[in-house]
Amino acid sequence: MSFKKKKPGSAAPSTPVGLLPLLTRRTIPDAMSHQKDMLAVYAEDMVDQPDVAMQLPTGSGKTLVGLFIAEWRRRKFKDRVVYLCPTRQLVNQTVAQAEKQYGIDAVGFTGSHRDYAPGDVSDYTTGAKIAVTTYSSLFNASPFFNNPDTILLDDTHAAENYIAKMWSLEIPSADGPLSSLHAALAGVVKPYISGQSYARLTGDWEDRFDATWVDKLPTETVTKLAPQLIAALDAHKDASKDVRFTWPLLRDHLHACHIYLASREILIRPLVPPTWTHAPFHNAKQRIYMSATLGAGGDLERLTGRAKIARIEAPEDFRKAGVGRRFFIFPGLSLEPDACEKLRKRMQKYAGRSVVLTPNAVAAEAIAEQFDNEDDFEIFSADDIETSKEEFIKSKKAAAIMAGRFDGIDFPNDECRLLCLDGLPKATNAQDRFLMSKMGASALLNERTQTRVLQAAGRCTRALQDRSAVFVTGHELLDYLADDRNWRHFHPELQAELDFGVYQSKGVSPTDFMEAFKSFFDNDASWDEANGEIVSDADTKVQHPYPAMNELEAVVRHEVAYQRALWSQDFERALEEARAITSKLTAPELKGYRALWHYLAGSVSQMLSKSADDGADKAAREQFIAAKDSAPSVPWLAQLTRGETSITSTGDTPSEEVTVQVERLENVLLALGTASEHKFEKRVKAILDNLADPKTFEEGQRQLGDLLGFVTGNGKGDAAPDPWWLGSAMGIVFEDHADGKASTVFSATKAKQAATHPDWLQENEPEADNLDMVAVVVTPCTTAGHGAKPTLKKVRYWSLDDFRSWSKETITIIRTLKISLPPNGDLFWRMNAADTLSSRGRTLETILDTLPVAADAMTIQSK
Structure with a gap:
């Protein structure tokens, strides 16, 4: 055979912008001015920076900017370039854009290494083409891409779990x-x-x-x-x-x-992913992070394990302008859950094509089942459109129902005009949930939560002229988006859209909702007028940053340095970094996060300790006390000081029993929703109705304990007690006589039965094991038989009438606390709630303090 002639190398202009005239196969006439501006800033200031982040909002053409930089570095520096996407569908989409729109040579890699085509592998390894692949292809124990020179991470805001997953071991039960x-x-x-x-x-x-x-x-x-x-x-x-x-x-x-x-789950992982231990990522000459939002407070650095990332912000015009128009629909502000589901289905059928995003597969399956009898309606899953969404787009009647996919797949323009969000993609792993719910460190995750939610809400508005209706269900998401306390941190146009949506969703019927949706969908004159109102209202809105972002940004380099030192067992350095963090976290909003770092400093001190009561051991205990003082309403921190008598906490702090109750109360109230009082008042009515009827009294008593934040239950079977209320160290088990009369004599048999309830509970209920249990009789009886006296000394007494009055007052107290409850974990609310429950006698300890021993409260008959 004859020898092949070597092709001349690709020309390498001095800047990425200079590529444009060289890309002769491109179908775009030119790059937009803001794209050129960002490429110019990169070429002037960022070429040699190891880590660079670029803010490229939706609709700004971030793929072009990323691919131009990738191609330029491939040509100029002969770099092996890897372009990472969250999903396979986006890999295919990016390769198609590179080849067909920009005239850039790129090759996609998805699936197993063994299935990669030899020619594609050669094109990447010789630097002939850009490799486009998924995050998981790079972040694994044995990646094919083991020595890239340049890595571009697209949609970095969606990458947190793809990166951290490499060092996260999730073990479900x-x-x-x-x-x-x-x-x-x-x-x-x-x-x-x-x-x-x-x-x-x-x-x-x-x-x-x-x-x-x-x-x-x-x-x-x-x-x-x-x-x-x-x-x-x-x-x-x-x-x-x-x-x-x-x-x-x-x-x-x-x-x-x-x-x-x-x-039902165990998670083992470091606080910050140790990406410095992963050579393919760490050894690259440059890592470029592209995102619709860069996040504030060092969030990007925490997600990627990098101490410092230089930033190129989006042009000011793009930061000010919104992307498309969204008509938010909040049916839960007016309708019951069943009516919301029926309304969603009506809108889906009217729209033809709809996209439904849910947090989990169970919810996705439940929504899909609603179309079981609709033979002409097609249901698509995330897997169905992973490679291509063409079949969905061609269908006239279809719903794409995807679990756990709140970003990564776009449906612009007429591809879809109805987006249904079912649930809030807030805390996606146990570590995030721990930080938010246990530590009250929601300030740390504010930006991340906002990004997740807004990216989800923007799946069907991908350009300035695009529009979609956003049908919101799930109490957490409703509470988040309908709460005007959150709005001030959003983009002005989004604030106006939410304000409009909430106003239109209150006090209306399903018919009203449908008429408004049809007006939007048909883009008629009525919607045009409404859109004008939104635009005018947006001009009056101002976006405010989340609090304490400057402090979080200042400590992130110490956080990464702490994790690196601890990983290599340099405990002295780790302690030094942890102390630096606690000294810089001073904002009240960061009390929970500061408490966590005091705890981490104490843990490292313990690792340095050689014997009990040495300097390191004492320093550890001091840090634990500081942790408890920083966040006294965090139940989890109570165990740190348990058994330590040589050091005491400063100031008055709630007991562990109360803090556990408050945490549970908070979860109960959040589950009932903060955007609407419907569920709460419905629950209250059920409790009061049940307590008023002797036949349902026990269930009402159990429900009341639930509302107070106790673990509750009700006995079944022979010798089983009536309801119980359990805390973390103590509990109450009831013996109820709601159908009794004041004139009835309380018998010795009843007294003995009540006195044995604590033993029965600890024998049969694992959650009551090792708790200090007290039996309480709730009865209208005021007299007891002589034989009941010995066992009544072991039992407390609660008058039935007094219990019912106490219950009504309790509901008033809880209602007042609910009014001030923020939608996220809040330490200030917890402190106030703990103080209120204690001072108003609504904790297990204070309840028992007010209840007399039954033998003293009741008149005992003589022999």
Whole structure:
């Protein structure tokens, strides 16, 4: 054969903008002015920076900017360039744009390494083409892309779990390959957690509020149990692919990880992903992060494990302008849940094509089932449109229902005009949930939550002239978007859209909702007038930054340095960095996060301690006390000072019993919604109605305990007690006589039955194990038989009439607390709630303090 002639190398202009005339296969006439501006800033200031972030809002053409930089570096520096996307669909979409619109050579890599075409591999390894692939193709234990020179991370705001997942071992308890490992680890930690926590961890509970429970195993306990934990994980190392690849990365660094215990789940991971240990990422000459929002407060650095990332902000005109128009519909402000579902289906059928985003597969399946009898209506899942969405777009009647996919797939213009958001993509992993719910550190995640929600709401508005209706369900998402306290941190046009949507959604019927939706969908004169109102209103709005972002930004380099030092067992350096963080976190909004870092400093001091009461040990206890003082209403911190008598907390702090109750109360009230009072008042009516009827009194009593923040239940079977209210260390178990009369004599048999209830409960209910249980009789009786006296000395007395009056007052107290409840974990609200419940006698301790011993309260008959 004859020898092939070598093609001349691609020309390399001095700047990325200079590529444009060289891309002769392009179909675009020119780059837009703002794109050229950003490319010019990059060429002038950022070419040699190791980490660069570029803010490129939706509709601003970020793919062009990213691909131009990628192609320029490939040509000028002969770089091997890898362009990362969150999903396979976006990989294919990006390759198509590169080839067809910009005339740039790119090759997509999806699926297994073994299936990569040899020619494609050669094009990347020789630097002939840009490689476009998914995040998971780079962030894994054995990546094919092991030595890229330049890495571009598209949609970085969606990358947090793709990056952190490499060092995150999630172990569910559900039936599957990891259930045995979960059971083994749960058995190891069981002696170190409460019976209630163990029940939640293993799934042995019935209370729906326990489904959101999350906690953290103290680092001291992790250190103590390390040999057992490692042995259990080693024994199950081949249980799944995740364990096989992730556990070896964590095994020798368990001291630098946290173990989170959640409802039916265990998560092992470091606070910050140690990306510096992953050579393909760390050794690249440059990493470029592209996102619709860069986030404030160092959030991007925390997500990527990089100490400092230079930034190129979007042009000012793009920061001021909104992208498209959204008509927010909040049916839950006027309708019951069943009516909301029926309305959504009516709108979906009218729209023809709709997109539904849900947090989980269960919710997605439930929505899909509503179309089981609609033979002419097609249902698409995320997998169905992973490679291409063409079949969905061609369908006249279809719904794309996707679980856990709040960004990454776009449906611009007429592809879809109805987006249904069912639930809030707020805290996507146990660590985030722990920081928000346990530590009250929502300020840390404000920007991240906002980005998730707004990216989800923008799936069908991808350009300035685009528009879509956004149908919002799920109480958390409703509370977040309909709460005007959140709006001031949003873009002015979004504020106006939400204001308009809330106003249109209050006090209206399903027919009203449909008429408004049809007006929007048909783009008629009525909607044109409404759109004008939104535009005018937006001019009056001002966007304000979230509080304390400057402090969070100032400490992030210390956070990354702390994690790096701890990973390599440089405990002295880790302690130094942790102390630097606590000294800089002074804003009141960061009390919970400051408490966490005092705790982490104390944990490192413990690692440095050689013996009890040495300097490092005392320093550790001082840090734990500082943690408790920083966030006295955080239940989890109470265990840090338990048993430590040589150091006492400063100031008055709520007891652990009260803080646990407040945390649960907060979850109960949030579950009932903050945007509307419908659910709360419906619950209150049920409680009062049940308490008024002797036949349903026990259920009303149990429901009231739920509302107060206690773990509740009701006995069934022989000798079982009536309802019980449980806290973290004590509990009340009732013996009710709601159908009794004041003239009835309380018998010795009834007294003995009541006195044995604590024993029955501790024998039959794991959550009551080791609790200090007290029996309480609720009765109209005022007289007891002589034989009842010995056992009535072990029982407390509560008059039935007094209990009902107390219950009504309790509901008034809870209603007042609910009015001031923010939609996220708030330490100030928790402190006020703890003080209110204690001072108004609504804690287990204060309730029992007011109840007399039954033998003293009742008249005892003589022999």
